[in-house]
Amino acid sequence: MREPDYDLGGAAPADRAWRDLRLTVAANFLGLPALALPAGQGADGMPTGVQLIGPLLGDELLLAAGRDIEAAVPAAGAPPV
Structure with a gap:
């Protein structure tokens, strides 16, 4: 960090x-829509993430994919201190 x-x-x-x-x-x-969101925790306990890049004018498709990922990945806790 x-x-x-x-x-x-x-x-x-x-x-x-x-x-x-x-x-x-x-x-x-x-000019492509992009979305970054949390994707759980790594083996070391640190949060991980994923970036999605959609097609031109594909905002709705990108947001739907983001919702699917959020629904499938458990919420990450606070990183270790």
């Missing part, structure tokens, strides 16, 4: 932030 504003620490942290967000940026750049 990174501290707030870590990407403001120079070129290397900014590049890392860009790489970390590349799938989100790609969906936004292409």
Whole structure:
């Protein structure tokens, strides 16, 4: 986990932030609907997630898929401290 504003620490942290967000940026750049939601917990107890990217103008389809995933995945508890 990174501290707030870590990407403001120079070129290397900014590049890392860009790489970390590349799938989100790609969906936004292409105008595709995207949805990120929790997907349970990993073996280490940390929360996991999934990002869905739908087809152009496929907002309703994407939201339906998100509802299906939320219904199938148990709610994640708080991460370990």
